[in-house]
Amino acid sequence: MLPVRLDRARAEPLPAQLAAAVRALVTDGTLGTGDRLPSSRALATDLGVSRAVVEQAYDQLLAEAWVSTRRGAGTFVASGETLPTQPSTHRPASREPQYTQLDAGTPWIDPRHLAGWRRAWREVSMARPPRGYPDPSGLPELREALAERLARTRGLTVAPDEILLTAGSTDALRQLLGALGPGNVLVEDPGYRAAVESIRMSGRVVVDHPALAPVTDLTGCAAAYVTPAHQHPLGRVMPAADRLALLAAARAAGTVVVEDDYDSEFRYDVAPVPALAALDRSQVAYVGTASKSVSPSLRLGWLVAPPEVHERLLRRRAITHDTPPWTSQRALLTLLRDGWVDKVVRTARRVYADRAPRVAAALEPHAALAGPLAGMYSTWHTSAAAARTARTSARAAGFDVRLLADYCRSAQLTGLVLGFGGVTDAELDRALEAIVSGLRGR
Template identity: 65%
Template sequence: MSALPVRLDRRSRDPLGAQLSAQVRDLVARGTLRRGDRLPSTRALAADLGVARSVAEQAYDQLTAEGWLTARRGAGTFVAAEAVPRPAPRPRRTEGQGGGLVRLSTGEPWIDPRHRAGWRRAWREVSAATPPRGYDDPCGLPELRVALAERLARTRGLVVDPDEVVVTAGTTAGFRDLLAVLPGGAVGVEDPGYRAAVATARAAGRAVVDLPAQARHDEASLRGLAGAYVTPAHQHPLGRVMPADDRLALLAASRATGAVVVEDDYDSELRYDVAPVPALAALGRDRVAYLGTASKSAPPGMRIGWLVPPPGVLDDVARHRAVVHDVGAWPTQRALLTLLRDGWLDAVLRTARRVYAERAARVAAVLAPHAVPAATSAGMYSTWLLPQDAALSAREAARRAGFDLPLLSELCRSAPETGVVVGFGGVSDAELDRALAAIGAGLGG
């Protein structure tokens, strides 16, 4: 065979033999060299490349050991592998197909750029801190658990010992930890509700039972369930606050059936009409597993949250996490500790509440002539009830303007509700104005 199409870089830190083997390997993988092709002898290849023969021999020996080449006595060295199959290139998605759209997401927060200095300071402290020598406490950084326990008591009326707080890699991770130790049985999830909770329960091998989101859950609705996943402070996505009587009924049903209530308290601190509603867990620590998250104040990419299990399963959760090493990343925990200590999260929430209140009013001004609000606005989104054909018209108009508008029906499993869910946290003011102008036009405004 003629010389191989390879080029060695003598200025590279990689040894010449490693460079040669990597390039020949790539030629085979891409199909440039095919099974059965004869390669130049090591003497000829070395002379062509201007290197010692030992360089070529080292490369051939390595590739032969890996199965890419085979040596035949008296005949030479041949390619022994097929090209690596490569998937066909995916067609580019056009804007009309959903690619490149700005999503009006219900879960992306607005963070005042004036708070960037505090964010950078937290990560500088992480870089200067000494990480643990091995795996950390399976329940999380002890200092962070102290800070979270203080915060839960101050902001949610939930008085717990720091040892009862488990740091997680977000809400779904905490839910997954809990499902791993609950007795067998199906899990009830609000409908419409949080799709990630449904997916997490099913991935854990649990059947999912739909719990009507605006109904009172009594003993009959929880019978046979291992747990019931609810969002009582701000039902996702309808926005309803669970009434006091319904809260007491749910706790009574939990005690009667043994089903653990899983409270996802994802954005309770973002109310701007009244003070935050106290946590359900504050009424029934023995029956409620409390899930919290930093993703509605800090960037969601931090992937950090917390779980306060009922006392009866706390030790089981800790043992499970110790076995599977399901511990949140130490740098993220350390950064959150600084953000809490410096008051960064509180400052972010204060400014975000003012922005969300103003944006919610702008959304209402456009949607109110055409739709019915599902509940009083709170947090970083509002939900509007519409016939499905009108909701589809609004979404299509938003898409033409470059925005992805979620449909309420996409969050339903058996519930019949239709409408749109307008998230306004993860966009700029200018983007929100453009989106609302398109939605209003799509609704005939």
């Protein structure tokens, strides 16, 4: 239902009022590019008007290019490139331009699956919330579903009571660091920027370690943060020998290895690589997230920590109630039980498997691929000047692409980190055309 009110006492015809209201919802950001509008029948019922009123309003908006239609799918807010310009009297002229993000973390969610998402939240609205504060470990039924999923998809056998629900992977890292003794934290370089910032905010020193080099010494480190299944952002799978060396170093130094398993389900060249935690549960804290398979906005993740650390975390959470919202947990439970997550992952994997080679075909004449094609992004080595020119060209076309240098601290690597999950096929084609144009300009 749209937040629209029509006034029959006004001289302005109802179709014109409705068209103006939809325009306002688009310009103020309530409706975004690609959002689906209600069907004419549904909106007419909601507003208490004839269907002809809605159809006339939609026809007017279509003629003005505010909306677009897709056969058999409905009416959608048009893309930013085709929306008509309209002067604004309430926004400052200096506002930063808004780009479509080609980032490494936004997943592809097929619009055909949105009905399942809405159904899950309807169930939340009808479910009875817990009395008082929720379980400090997280919703028991959700932990049971996650334990089954981890065993099935990651080869990680855990009991539901060994899982702690978190508000995403950085929240898991923050809580984990709070339960460890003093010491530095080793982080791959280049590496996940949000993790680095979270570690620094905890008051600990970040120790840079070359991302593709084995870890053999963890002296002085309370934790080592790694992304072994798909190194972020270079894309390499950590070799078996390096995994064993890392675990040996962790045992020798008494260090907890934090395994961020952020997108392991999206391999399309080989089967997903088993979790590092499956090799040594006593030394590895396993961190997973729903951001890549469901939605970043859900803000849900899970943590399987070594037993002693788990107990410290649980005692602290029983006092602080530092758990994610019950509503989000309940929604994810429904999405898992209904098979929605499996369906979305399978669909996204097929989309990424199609898009990754298209990206490679466009960029390979001008850049060098950093790692195997997997997941929802790929990383490309170029000169610093070429990377900056490509980003400038992308922004001129309405897109923003990340520079590899932004993920580096000590490392001297340059290039592009190009995400292809959070865009449509048409948007990806336009973005690639702009990026390649920039790379050719050098």
